[in-house]
Amino acid sequence: xxxxxxxxxxxxxxxxxxxxxxxxxxxxxxxxxxxxxxxxxxxxxxxxxxxxxxxxxxxxxxxxxxxxxxxxxxxxxxxxxxxxxxxxxxxxxxxxxxxxxxxxxxxxxxx
Amino acid sequence: xxxxxxxxxxxxxxxxxxxxxxxxxxxxxxxxxxxxxxxxxxxxxxxxxxxxxxxxxxxxxxxxxxxxxxxxxxxxxxxxxxxxxxxxxxxxxxxxxxxxxxxxxxxxxxxxxxx
Numbered sequence: 179x180x181x182x183x184x185x186x187x188x189x190x191x192x193x194x195x196x197x198x199x200x201x202x203x204x205x206x207x208x209x210x211x212x213x214x215x216x217x218x219x220x221x222x223x224x225x226x227x228x229x230x231x232x233x234x235x236x237x238x239x240x241x242x243x244x245x246x247x248x249x250x251x252x253x254x255x256x257x258x259x260x261x262x263x264x265x266x267x268x269x270x271x272x273x274x275x276x277x278x279x280x281x282x283x284x285x286x287x288x289x
Numbered sequence: 290x291x292x293x294x295x296x297x298x299x300x301x302x303x304x305x306x307x308x309x310x311x312x313x314x315x316x317x318x319x320x321x322x323x324x325x326x327x328x329x330x331x332x333x334x335x336x337x338x339x340x341x342x343x344x345x346x347x348x349x350x351x352x353x354x355x356x357x358x359x360x361x362x363x364x365x366x367x368x369x370x371x372x373x374x375x376x377x378x379x380x381x382x383x384x385x386x387x388x389x390x391x392x393x394x395x396x397x398x399x400x401x402x403x404x
Contacts, residue, residue: 212389221293221380221395222332274345274387276334277324 182266187284190260196253198283200266203247210271211242211249214279215262222265222279225251229271256287291316293383293396294363301402302371310366310399314383321364322393323356326378338364339387371403 183201190196202211212227226233226240228249233240239252253260265282269275294313302308314321323335325348337345338358349356353371358364368375378400382393 210389212392216332219398221382221398222393223395224392227389227392269389271390272388274337275389276337276345276348277332277389277393278334279324279332281331 182268182280184264184266184280184283186281187286190253190256190285190287192258192287192289193255196256196260196285196287198251198253198264198266198285199248200251201248202266202268205246205268208270208272209268211240211246212267212269212277213238213240213251214265214267214277216265216282217259217262222277225264227271256285258287258289261285261287293318293381293394295379295381295396295399297399298397299400299402301404303404304372305370308368308371308375308401308403310368310379310381310401311363312366312381312383312396313363314381315394318383318385318394320384320387321358322382322384323364323366324380324382324395326380326398328377332380335366337387344387368401371401373403376401376403 213225214222216222228240242249263282263284321338324332326332335348336356353369355367378398380398382395384393
Protein backbone atom coordinates (compact mmCIF):
# COMPACT_ATOMS: atom_id res chain seq x y z
CA UNK A 179 0.00 0.00 0.00
CA UNK A 180 1.19 3.52 -0.73
CA UNK A 181 2.62 5.51 2.16
CA UNK A 182 0.93 8.76 3.16
CA UNK A 183 2.32 11.89 4.78
CA UNK A 184 0.17 14.27 6.80
CA UNK A 185 0.93 17.25 9.03
CA UNK A 186 0.97 16.33 12.69
CA UNK A 187 -1.49 18.99 13.75
CA UNK A 188 -3.61 21.87 12.45
CA UNK A 189 -5.80 24.54 13.96
CA UNK A 190 -8.99 25.97 12.56
CA UNK A 191 -11.45 28.61 13.75
CA UNK A 192 -15.03 27.52 14.19
CA UNK A 193 -17.12 28.28 11.11
CA UNK A 194 -14.13 28.46 8.79
CA UNK A 195 -13.11 25.85 6.27
CA UNK A 196 -10.59 23.24 7.42
CA UNK A 197 -8.27 22.03 4.65
CA UNK A 198 -6.33 18.93 5.56
CA UNK A 199 -3.57 17.91 3.12
CA UNK A 200 -2.19 14.46 2.42
CA UNK A 201 0.75 13.43 0.25
CA UNK A 202 0.71 10.00 -1.39
CA UNK A 203 3.32 10.26 -4.13
CA UNK A 204 3.69 6.48 -4.54
CA UNK A 205 -0.01 5.81 -5.10
CA UNK A 206 -0.67 3.23 -7.81
CA UNK A 207 -3.38 3.28 -10.46
CA UNK A 208 -5.87 1.05 -8.66
CA UNK A 209 -5.53 2.65 -5.23
CA UNK A 210 -8.15 4.91 -3.72
CA UNK A 211 -7.72 7.68 -1.16
CA UNK A 212 -9.82 7.13 1.97
CA UNK A 213 -10.32 9.50 4.88
CA UNK A 214 -11.34 8.46 8.38
CA UNK A 215 -11.41 10.43 11.59
CA UNK A 216 -11.28 9.48 15.24
CA UNK A 217 -12.91 11.74 17.77
CA UNK A 218 -11.46 11.33 21.23
CA UNK A 219 -12.41 8.02 22.88
CA UNK A 220 -14.56 6.93 19.94
CA UNK A 221 -14.09 4.48 17.10
CA UNK A 222 -12.86 5.69 13.71
CA UNK A 223 -15.50 7.15 11.43
CA UNK A 224 -15.47 6.85 7.64
CA UNK A 225 -15.65 10.27 5.96
CA UNK A 226 -15.13 10.00 2.21
CA UNK A 227 -13.08 8.30 -0.48
CA UNK A 228 -12.13 8.87 -4.11
CA UNK A 229 -10.04 7.59 -7.01
CA UNK A 230 -9.24 10.56 -9.21
CA UNK A 231 -12.31 12.75 -9.41
CA UNK A 232 -13.23 15.22 -6.70
CA UNK A 233 -15.89 13.90 -4.36
CA UNK A 234 -18.39 15.55 -2.05
CA UNK A 235 -20.80 14.21 0.52
CA UNK A 236 -22.70 15.58 3.48
CA UNK A 237 -19.59 15.55 5.66
CA UNK A 238 -16.78 16.81 3.47
CA UNK A 239 -15.21 17.32 0.07
CA UNK A 240 -12.17 15.52 -1.29
CA UNK A 241 -9.93 17.18 -3.83
CA UNK A 242 -7.40 14.92 -5.58
CA UNK A 243 -4.68 16.46 -7.75
CA UNK A 244 -4.53 15.50 -11.39
CA UNK A 245 -1.35 13.45 -10.89
CA UNK A 246 -3.01 11.83 -7.83
CA UNK A 247 0.10 12.37 -5.73
CA UNK A 248 -1.71 14.46 -3.14
CA UNK A 249 -5.19 15.27 -1.91
CA UNK A 250 -7.00 17.65 0.42
CA UNK A 251 -9.94 16.94 2.69
CA UNK A 252 -12.13 19.98 3.12
CA UNK A 253 -14.56 20.49 5.99
CA UNK A 254 -16.42 23.54 4.65
CA UNK A 255 -17.67 24.95 7.95
CA UNK A 256 -15.75 23.41 10.82
CA UNK A 257 -17.50 23.03 14.17
CA UNK A 258 -16.10 22.21 17.60
CA UNK A 259 -17.33 18.64 17.11
CA UNK A 260 -14.95 18.26 14.16
CA UNK A 261 -11.99 18.28 16.55
CA UNK A 262 -10.43 14.87 15.93
CA UNK A 263 -7.50 13.00 14.42
CA UNK A 264 -7.92 12.68 10.66
CA UNK A 265 -6.36 9.77 8.79
CA UNK A 266 -5.60 9.65 5.10
CA UNK A 267 -5.29 6.03 3.90
CA UNK A 268 -4.44 4.78 0.42
CA UNK A 269 -5.66 1.29 -0.47
CA UNK A 270 -7.08 -0.75 -3.27
CA UNK A 271 -10.85 -0.92 -3.46
CA UNK A 272 -11.13 -4.61 -4.22
CA UNK A 273 -10.70 -7.58 -1.96
CA UNK A 274 -9.88 -7.50 1.71
CA UNK A 275 -7.68 -4.56 2.69
CA UNK A 276 -6.28 -3.89 6.14
CA UNK A 277 -6.62 -0.24 7.05
CA UNK A 278 -3.19 1.05 8.03
CA UNK A 279 -3.69 4.01 10.33
CA UNK A 280 -0.64 6.25 10.51
CA UNK A 281 -0.33 9.11 12.96
CA UNK A 282 -2.85 11.30 11.13
CA UNK A 283 -3.48 15.01 11.56
CA UNK A 284 -4.80 16.25 14.89
CA UNK A 285 -7.29 19.00 14.00
CA UNK A 286 -8.25 21.40 16.75
CA UNK A 287 -11.27 23.59 16.05
CA UNK A 288 -11.46 26.58 18.37
CA UNK A 289 -14.26 29.06 19.09
CA UNK B 290 -30.59 0.63 12.12
CA UNK B 291 -28.18 0.27 15.01
CA UNK B 292 -24.50 0.64 14.26
CA UNK B 293 -21.75 -1.72 15.32
CA UNK B 294 -22.37 -2.62 18.94
CA UNK B 295 -19.51 -3.49 21.24
CA UNK B 296 -19.74 -4.54 24.84
CA UNK B 297 -18.73 -4.03 27.43
CA UNK B 298 -17.55 -0.44 26.94
CA UNK B 299 -15.12 -0.81 29.83
CA UNK B 300 -13.63 -3.99 31.20
CA UNK B 301 -11.27 -4.39 34.13
CA UNK B 302 -9.42 -7.64 34.61
CA UNK B 303 -6.72 -8.79 36.99
CA UNK B 304 -3.55 -10.25 35.57
CA UNK B 305 -4.10 -13.88 34.65
CA UNK B 306 -7.84 -13.60 34.10
CA UNK B 307 -9.66 -13.99 30.81
CA UNK B 308 -11.22 -11.13 28.87
CA UNK B 309 -14.09 -11.60 26.42
CA UNK B 310 -15.00 -8.74 24.13
CA UNK B 311 -18.16 -8.90 22.05
CA UNK B 312 -19.04 -7.27 18.76
CA UNK B 313 -22.37 -7.30 16.94
CA UNK B 314 -21.96 -6.03 13.37
CA UNK B 315 -24.40 -3.77 11.60
CA UNK B 316 -27.49 -5.47 10.22
CA UNK B 317 -26.68 -6.97 6.85
CA UNK B 318 -22.92 -6.98 7.46
CA UNK B 319 -21.25 -10.38 7.52
CA UNK B 320 -17.61 -9.22 7.63
CA UNK B 321 -16.02 -8.28 10.94
CA UNK B 322 -12.60 -6.79 11.70
CA UNK B 323 -10.86 -6.26 15.03
CA UNK B 324 -8.35 -3.47 15.68
CA UNK B 325 -6.36 -2.62 18.77
CA UNK B 326 -5.19 0.79 19.91
CA UNK B 327 -2.53 0.81 22.57
CA UNK B 328 -2.24 3.97 24.71
CA UNK B 329 -0.82 6.87 22.67
CA UNK B 330 -0.44 4.67 19.60
CA UNK B 331 -2.27 4.20 16.31
CA UNK B 332 -4.84 1.56 15.49
CA UNK B 333 -3.43 -1.79 14.44
CA UNK B 334 -5.29 -4.51 12.53
CA UNK B 335 -5.70 -7.77 14.40
CA UNK B 336 -8.07 -10.14 12.58
CA UNK B 337 -10.70 -10.35 9.83
CA UNK B 338 -13.59 -12.82 10.11
CA UNK B 339 -16.61 -13.85 8.12
CA UNK B 340 -19.35 -16.00 9.56
CA UNK B 341 -17.68 -19.11 10.99
CA UNK B 342 -14.38 -18.38 9.21
CA UNK B 343 -11.16 -16.58 10.05
CA UNK B 344 -9.96 -14.96 6.83
CA UNK B 345 -6.86 -13.09 7.99
CA UNK B 346 -5.33 -13.22 11.46
CA UNK B 347 -1.94 -11.80 10.57
CA UNK B 348 -2.20 -9.11 13.27
CA UNK B 349 -3.12 -11.40 16.13
CA UNK B 350 -0.50 -12.10 18.80
CA UNK B 351 0.61 -15.70 18.52
CA UNK B 352 -0.45 -16.68 22.02
CA UNK B 353 -3.40 -16.03 24.33
CA UNK B 354 -5.53 -14.24 21.70
CA UNK B 355 -8.32 -15.86 19.71
CA UNK B 356 -11.35 -14.68 17.77
CA UNK B 357 -14.52 -16.23 16.47
CA UNK B 358 -17.64 -15.21 14.59
CA UNK B 359 -20.21 -17.97 14.97
CA UNK B 360 -23.15 -18.58 12.71
CA UNK B 361 -25.43 -17.11 15.36
CA UNK B 362 -24.47 -14.36 17.76
CA UNK B 363 -21.76 -11.76 18.01
CA UNK B 364 -18.09 -11.97 17.20
CA UNK B 365 -15.94 -12.64 20.25
CA UNK B 366 -12.34 -11.56 20.85
CA UNK B 367 -10.93 -13.64 23.67
CA UNK B 368 -7.75 -12.88 25.58
CA UNK B 369 -6.57 -15.54 27.99
CA UNK B 370 -4.29 -14.90 30.97
CA UNK B 371 -4.27 -11.16 30.44
CA UNK B 372 -1.14 -9.12 31.18
CA UNK B 373 -0.69 -5.39 31.77
CA UNK B 374 0.46 -4.92 28.18
CA UNK B 375 -2.98 -6.02 26.94
CA UNK B 376 -4.49 -2.81 28.33
CA UNK B 377 -5.81 -1.01 25.27
CA UNK B 378 -8.91 0.03 23.36
CA UNK B 379 -10.24 -2.75 21.13
CA UNK B 380 -12.36 -1.68 18.19
CA UNK B 381 -14.54 -3.82 15.99
CA UNK B 382 -15.62 -2.83 12.49
CA UNK B 383 -18.00 -4.40 10.01
CA UNK B 384 -18.74 -4.15 6.30
CA UNK B 385 -21.29 -5.60 3.87
CA UNK B 386 -18.56 -7.18 1.77
CA UNK B 387 -14.93 -8.02 2.24
CA UNK B 388 -13.57 -4.85 0.74
CA UNK B 389 -13.34 -1.21 1.83
CA UNK B 390 -15.53 -0.08 -1.07
CA UNK B 391 -18.37 1.09 1.16
CA UNK B 392 -16.19 2.04 4.08
CA UNK B 393 -15.83 0.13 7.32
CA UNK B 394 -18.20 1.02 10.17
CA UNK B 395 -16.53 0.98 13.57
CA UNK B 396 -18.02 0.46 17.00
CA UNK B 397 -17.27 2.62 20.03
CA UNK B 398 -14.73 0.15 21.35
CA UNK B 399 -14.04 -1.76 24.52
CA UNK B 400 -11.45 -0.28 26.84
CA UNK B 401 -9.63 -3.08 28.62
CA UNK B 402 -7.68 -2.28 31.74
CA UNK B 403 -5.53 -4.98 33.31
CA UNK B 404 -4.67 -4.38 36.95
